[in-house]
Amino acid sequence: MKTIPDNWSKLPFAYYPTNYNVRCYYRDGKWGELEISSSEQIVIHMSASSLHYGQESFEGLKAFCGQDGKIRIFRWQNNWERMNFSARGILMPEVPKEIFEQAVKDVVRLNREFIPPYGTGASLYIRPLLIGTGARLGVAPADEFLFMIFVAPVGPYFPTGFKAVDVKLVRDTDRAATLGTGQYKVGGNYAASLASGQKAHEEGFKMVLYLDAKEKKYIDECGPANFFGIKGNSYVTPNSSSILQSITNLSLCTLAEELRLKVERRKVPVEELSDFTEAGACGTAAVITPIRSISDKEKGKIYTYGNEPGEWSVKLYKKLQAIQLGDEKDKYGWVTLL
Numbered sequence: 001m002k003t004i005p006d007n008w009s010k011l012p013f014a015y016y017p018t019n020y021n022v023r024c025y026y027r028d029g030k031w032g033e034l035e036i037s038s039s040e041q042i043v044i045h046m047s048a049s050s051l052h053y054g055q056e057s058f059e060g061l062k063a064f065c066g067q068d069g070k071i072r073i074f075r076w077q078n079n080w081e082r083m084n085f086s087a088r089g090i091l092m093p094e095v096p097k098e099i100f101e102q103a104v105k106d107v108v109r110l111n112r113e114f115i116p117p118y119g120t121g122a123s124l125y126i127r128p129l130l131i132g133t134g135a136r137l138g139v140a141p142a143d144e145f146l147f148m149i150f151v152a153p154v155g156p157y158f159p160t161g162f163k164a165v166d167v168k169l170v171r172d173t174d175r176a177a178t179l180g181t182g183q184y185k186v187g188g189n190y191a192a193s194l195a196s197g198q199k200a201h202e203e204g205f206k207m208v209l210y211l212d213a214k215e216k217k218y219i220d221e222c223g224p225a226n227f228f229g230i231k232g233n234s235y236v237t238p239n240s241s242s243i244l245q246s247i248t249n250l251s252l253c254t255l256a257e258e259l260r261l262k263v264e265r266r267k268v269p270v271e272e273l274s275d276f277t278e279a280g281a282c283g284t285a286a287v288i289t290p291i292r293s294i295s296d297k298e299k300g301k302i303y304t305y306g307n308e309p310g311e312w313s314v315k316l317y318k319k320l321q322a323i324q325l326g327d328e329k330d331k332y333g334w335v336t337l338l
């Protein structure tokens, strides 16, 4: 049995071994039974399509422990839908809803003692994975696949509090092509972003902001997170064929409307960065990462949004977290109680 963390709030966002994971194999045109494993290893053919041709997709979601001691899984149905959207995009079989649901619930229950307690700011990160395992040397989709889920307790993204970060706008790299795979949650997009991400980190930036690959005129994505800006009474977020539909962003749009902001999902020209009073990146890991500055070195411009997180960013962040933890009523039916 693996060691339970002794300081939940100090946990980084990193792999942490837990006792069990769940797996389901697709062979001969059909999905098999869900299996429970205590091994951290998977055995796959060295010629598997996922290893050579990137036929793989993943998901990320979280489970939280509420003040009432109940476990809440946030919007897993959306992750299931998105995983199957990715699967269709790169020719993998869709995972039936019953299998996905059972897998998520089983893996959380089986690792119950690794779910961080309420009040620590930590949560249980859930990582579903769908990979081509069939041997392929010629470029072709595999005939065998593995769907699995493992979990890891992760600490609060901002251990020292909600802090604004510096972002680098890049013009020499694209994460995803305009009509490429940017809308799918696939490893290839991440491979494409590693070098520019590392370079930005070395230069002291926390994140990279990409522009649309075709015209370099519009905001695309902020590393592995969606971008949003606040302008007047509007929540503005890019609409693009090469960004991943963030479930956090979807949720924030709903909450923004509830807070009487107008939601604008449209092309966002780079120049509009100077009109925003607040800017942020959003995703499961941090919910919202407020942005302090965006440096567009090539154009000699720096857009600034203040050292402290803005009013709307704080409101939206708190509201979404309150729903996830069960502190606020789940009126949209986002939470599955375990």
Ligand SMILES: *Cc1c(COP(=O)(O)O)cnc(C)c1O
Pocket (backbone or CB within 6 Å): 060, 185, 221, 223, 224, 225, 226, 244, 245, 246, 247, 248, 249, 282, 283, 284, 285
């Ligand atoms: C996962 C991911 C996001 C965030 O999506 P959430 O569902 O909010 O976690 C944003 N952009 C990219 C490229 C991603 O892979």
